[in-house]
Amino acid sequence: MTPNRIVVGAHYGWRDWLVQRVTAVMMVAYTLLILGLLLWFGGLDFASWKATFGNEAFRIATFVFMVALFWHAWVGVRNILMDYVKPIVVRLTLQVLVIGVLVGYAGWTLQVLWGGR
Amino acid sequence: MAAVDRPVAKPRPVYLNLFAIRMPLPAVVSILHRASGALLFLIGIPLVLGTVQRALAAPEAWTQMRANLDAPFAKIVAVVLAWAFIHHLLAGIRHLLMDAHIGVELQGARQAAAVTLVLAVVITLAIAVRLW
Numbered sequence: 206m207t208p209n210r211i212v213v214g215a216h217y218g219w220r221d222w223l224v225q226r227v228t229a230v231m232m233v234a235y236t237l238l239i240l241g242l243l244l245w246f247g248g249l250d251f252a253s254w255k256a257t258f259g260n261e262a263f264r265i266a267t268f269v270f271m272v273a274l275f276w277h278a279w280v281g282v283r284n285i286l287m288d289y290v291k292p293i294v295v296r297l298t299l300q301v302l303v304i305g306v307l308v309g310y311a312g313w314t315l316q317v318l319w320g321g322r
Numbered sequence: 323m324a325a326v327d328r329p330v331a332k333p334r335p336v337y338l339n340l341f342a343i344r345m346p347l348p349a350v351v352s353i354l355h356r357a358s359g360a361l362l363f364l365i366g367i368p369l370v371l372g373t374v375q376r377a378l379a380a381p382e383a384w385t386q387m388r389a390n391l392d393a394p395f396a397k398i399v400a401v402v403l404a405w406a407f408i409h410h411l412l413a414g415i416r417h418l419l420m421d422a423h424i425g426v427e428l429q430g431a432r433q434a435a436a437v438t439l440v441l442a443v444v445i446t447l448a449i450a451v452r453l454w
Contacts, residue, residue, distance in 0.1 A: 251384040278363045317375045
């Protein structure tokens with residue numbers, strides 16, 4: 206029997222469950238990298254800060270972290286909306302808004318990482 | 323047993339006065355996991371992106387950023403966001419452990435919840451002390 210599907214539901218799979226965990230582990234790895242760098246430099250000044258962001262590998266790692274963060278945020282915020290926002294029109298509008306904001310943040314991230322050169 | 327023979331489900335009491343419900347510790351950790359996630363999405367992401375962008379601009383901008391952090395309001399925002407990040411991180415690790423069937427029994431779940439809650443506050447306090 207076909208379950209009573211909701212257009213703005215979670216698509217009833219384990220995919221988002223897995224995405225939430227995979228992105229979480231990726232973000233933990235990046236957090237450990239940042240902590241390691243802070244310990245390595247023994248604090249933070251403009252020179253080491255600038256040098257860190259001047260490293261291409263660090264920029265790529267940061268971008269991967271940010272994409273994981275945005276995807277993670279999408280799954281989490283959508284879960285919140287599904288719990289508290291019941292009218293489908295309002296929920297869909299907010300979901301589209303959240304996606305728009307997150308895609309915009311991804312563009313902003315690209316600009317921060319590679320735009321200044 | 324045919325569907326018609328099944329006893330009709332008793333209407334369950336709906337009692338959602340959050341101020342009257344005594345939330346068990348894991349429930350407190352859970353709702354704070356959600357609240358901290360929302361906070362990080364609404365304020366954390368744009369604030370961090372903007373801060374990193376400005377702090378990369380020039381040494382003067384960097385110095386300005388450090389000066390901005392002297393304001394009490396900025397410190398409070400930083401500490402609240404630090405707590406949100408740390409609590410969310412620790413509660414997330416607890417989730418992953420529970421996925422691995424660690425800490426799923428009542429006693430273990432309560433202990434892990436207490437550790438999550440307290441550790442997040444302790445680390446946040448340490449950061450707050452360093453900021454002030």
